[in-house]
Amino acid sequence: MRRLRGWAWLSGLFAPAEGSRPAAGAGLVNGVAVGLPLLAGVVVGDPEAGALACLGAYVAAFTNKGGPRRQRTAGLAVAGVVNALAFCAGELATGLFPLALALLAWLVFLAAMGEAVHGTVTRLGTMPATALLAGAGQGASGPSDGTVLGAALLVLAGGLWYATATGLLTPAPRLRSVLTAAAEPYREADRRLVWIAAGSDRGDSDHTSAVPALRRAQQAALALHGPGGEEGLAARVDPLLRQAALLVDLTAALAQTGPPPPPIRPQFTAAAQALAGYLSHIARRLAHPGHATAPADTARALKELALACDAMRSRTALGQEPYAMLARAGRQRRLLERIHTAALTAHRQAGALAAAASTRLHPAPPRKIGFDAARLRTAMTLSSSSYRHALRVTAVCAAVFILVTVMGLPHGEWATLAVLRVLRPQYGATLERAGQRIAGNLIGGTCAALLIAGVTDPAVLAVLLFAIISAGFTLRPVNYAFWVVFGTPLVLLIGDVAQPGDWASALERIAMTVLGSAAALLGGY
Numbered sequence: 001m002r003r004l005r006g007w008a009w010l011s012g013l014f015a016p017a018e019g020s021r022p023a024a025g026a027g028l029v030n031g032v033a034v035g036l037p038l039l040a041g042v043v044v045g046d047p048e049a050g051a052l053a054c055l056g057a058y059v060a061a062f063t064n065k066g067g068p069r070r071q072r073t074a075g076l077a078v079a080g081v082v083n084a085l086a087f088c089a090g091e092l093a094t095g096l097f098p099l100a101l102a103l104l105a106w107l108v109f110l111a112a113m114g115e116a117v118h119g120t121v122t123r124l125g126t127m128p129a130t131a132l133l134a135g136a137g138q139g140a141s142g143p144s145d146g147t148v149l150g151a152a153l154l155v156l157a158g159g160l161w162y163a164t165a166t167g168l169l170t171p172a173p174r175l176r177s178v179l180t181a182a183a184e185p186y187r188e189a190d191r192r193l194v195w196i197a198a199g200s201d202r203g204d205s206d207h208t209s210a211v212p213a214l215r216r217a218q219q220a221a222l223a224l225h226g227p228g229g230e231e232g233l234a235a236r237v238d239p240l241l242r243q244a245a246l247l248v249d250l251t252a253a254l255a256q257t258g259p260p261p262p263p264i265r266p267q268f269t270a271a272a273q274a275l276a277g278y279l280s281h282i283a284r285r286l287a288h289p290g291h292a293t294a295p296a297d298t299a300r301a302l303k304e305l306a307l308a309c310d311a312m313r314s315r316t317a318l319g320q321e322p323y324a325m326l327a328r329a330g331r332q333r334r335l336l337e338r339i340h341t342a343a344l345t346a347h348r349q350a351g352a353l354a355a356a357a358s359t360r361l362h363p364a365p366p367r368k369i370g371f372d373a374a375r376l377r378t379a380m381t382l383s384s385s386s387y388r389h390a391l392r393v394t395a396v397c398a399a400v401f402i403l404v405t406v407m408g409l410p411h412g413e414w415a416t417l418a419v420l421r422v423l424r425p426q427y428g429a430t431l432e433r434a435g436q437r438i439a440g441n442l443i444g445g446t447c448a449a450l451l452i453a454g455v456t457d458p459a460v461l462a463v464l465l466f467a468i469i470s471a472g473f474t475l476r477p478v479n480y481a482f483w484v485v486f487g488t489p490l491v492l493l494i495g496d497v498a499q500p501g502d503w504a505s506a507l508e509r510i511a512m513t514v515l516g517s518a519a520a521l522l523g524g525y
Contacts, residue, residue, distance in 0.1 A: 025171070027474030033165035034058050035466040037158050038494065039459075047458040049154050051494050054465070055134060056158025057165075058490070059083045059127050061473070064166060068362070073167035079124055080159020083131040088152035090135025097405055101398060104132055108397045108420065112390035116379035119369030126420045129397075131155070133413040173223065175233060176289070176357040179350075181220035182237065183286035184213035185244040186279050186346070192251040193276035193339075197269045199259055210248045217241055223361055230361065236353055240286075243346040247279065247339060254335045261325040263312045267305040268329075271336050274301040278343050282350050289354035298340055309333050389425040396423060396523035400516055414509045418516025423524055430524035433480065434517040440484025441513040448489035449506035465493055 034057045041050015063079035066072060086107065093100035107129040114122040138151060188210040218241055224234035260268035278298050309329050316326045380387050397419045404412025422433045455461055472486030492506050 022474045023477050024474050027470040027472070029166060029169045030061055030473040031466050031470030032169060033162045034061055034469045035462065036165070037161060038465055039462040042458045042462050047462075050462075052138075052151055052154035053158035053161065054494055056080065056084060056087075056155035057162035058158075058494070059131050059134070059155075060159040060162040062125065062127050062130075063123055064162075065123055069167055069170070069172070072170075073163050075120075075123055076163035076166065077160060078120065079127065080156060080163055082124060082128055083159055084152050084156035086128040086131040087135035087138070087155045088148060090132040091138055091148045091151060094136055100132075100136060101401060104129060104401055104416070105394050105398050107132060109390050109394045111420075112393050113376075113379065113386065115369050116376050116386065118371050119367070122369070129420060130417060133416055137411065137413045173361040174357070175230075175237075175353070175359045175361060178217075178220045178223065178237060178361075179286045179289070179353060179357055181217045182240055182244065183283040185210060185217055185241075185248055186283040186286065188213045189244070189247040189251045190276045190279035190283060192255065193272050193279065196251070196255055197272035197276065210252075214241075214245055214248055217244065230359070233353075233356065233359065233361075236349070236356075240346060240349045240353065243342050243349065246342050247346070250335055250339045250342065254332065254339070257328060257332050257335070260332055261312070261321075261329050263315075263321065263325075264305060264308040264329050264332075267301070267308040268332060268336075271298070271301040271305045274298045275336060275339050275343060278340075278347070282343065282346050285347075285350045285354055289357040298343070302337060302340055305333055305336065385425060392523055393419065393423045396519055399523075400519045404512070404515075409512065409515075411505060411508045411512050414512035415516035415519070418513045419520045419523070422517050422520035427524045430520060434521050436479075436481035437484050438514055438517050440481045441488050441510050444485040444488030445492065445506045445510040445513075448492035451489065451493065452506060461493055465490060468493070 034054060037053035037057055038047070038050040041047045041053065044050075060076055060080050060083060064072070064076060067075075086103075089103055090100070093103060108126070110117055110121050111124070111126045111129060114125075135152075135155075192210065221234070221237050221241060224230050224237060254272075259265075275298055309326075312321055312326055312329055315321045316323055378384075382388060397416050400419050401412075401416045403409075404415050409415070418437060422430060422437050424430045424433055451461075451464065455464070468486050468490050472483055472490060475482035475486065488509075492509065
């Protein structure tokens, strides 16, 4: 029993977050924006310089919060500059332990306070502290060209390249993305009708897909509201989502009625299948305007069901059928007719929107949060949970940094990074993050050690990194553990360009991650 509970807990660490989905487009964009500097370094014969630029792009990627192109690119450029300065400070402070500790504590505290300080601090997050630790690790082995400034400039170039590349490669949002999200609840209603027609129990119990699909569609439609939205499009999309919500409710109600009575089962099955095909047509029309097939003929199937119900009513009047069975058949018929009416309405609305699928959207810029001394004073009290968390994470990071520095542990910055990534305001979230980070590092670090031991060609490493970056950023919204699985070999392989074949360092970094995660658990407790 304990083994089963342990396996359930471990598998739960990799369970997809509710309502999440892979971001394949963002994965490819980040694969190019982060991986290309390393490939450029390999091409010009200086893979170590390419690795530093790749590191700058990688750190900048975590400050990408989306938004309008101009504001997003400007914010990423600012992040690139700040991260490069932090990296440079980390290198300069390598031999000055008190200064390095003070800088780390300051950056960690600012990141934890977030919006209470400034909106830019929130966007930068823990990346300046990460760059500082990366610079300290780089300083211990010496910069690529013998100067601190040269390594920092390469990190800056990588950050600025990432800002430019994402500005050019990230497609402008269009109504098509909203319609694709709106198609999901129709597809889920279609699947439920298929299960109901087949007599499957899934139609009665499976609500885990339809509700998150409807929530994602409603969230996507929020882009049409507000200062940067399109009121005309919003007025046309909102009724489509209301019909989707109605269809999700109606199909759930139909599933609750149970199996159809035997006298009308063939007609009920045919009508449910025809309506499922009609909903599938609506979903395809929304997701792929201009490529949808002809809708199914639902009127004939519903007419056959109505005739079967009338015949059943006649037999019930003669005492040949129980009334309870007739009542169930009548309820099922009325629900199917309501589904048919809602589907016809949705079909008209989808047709009107299909022609506008390529309309460009203009998302509103993020809310600007400036510095407010009164707000900061209010936040910096022990009654504030964010202030208590900021003190906690700063103290634990400082303690771990002191420990690994005094003991001279190799790659000790990974222990401090683990604290930054794992320690959350709530202990339950910290426990989950610790499990995800340790499991992800064990899997990803082991794979990285095998790759480092077997692959020595920098060009092959660059291609592998592109695939790993793309997969990692694609799965990052799904589950943090998936990101760690891909993010760990990403950082290790970047470092392998500077120290090829050093597979033992992967094991040392895993050990430091376990140490930092344990410290985060202790600090959170």
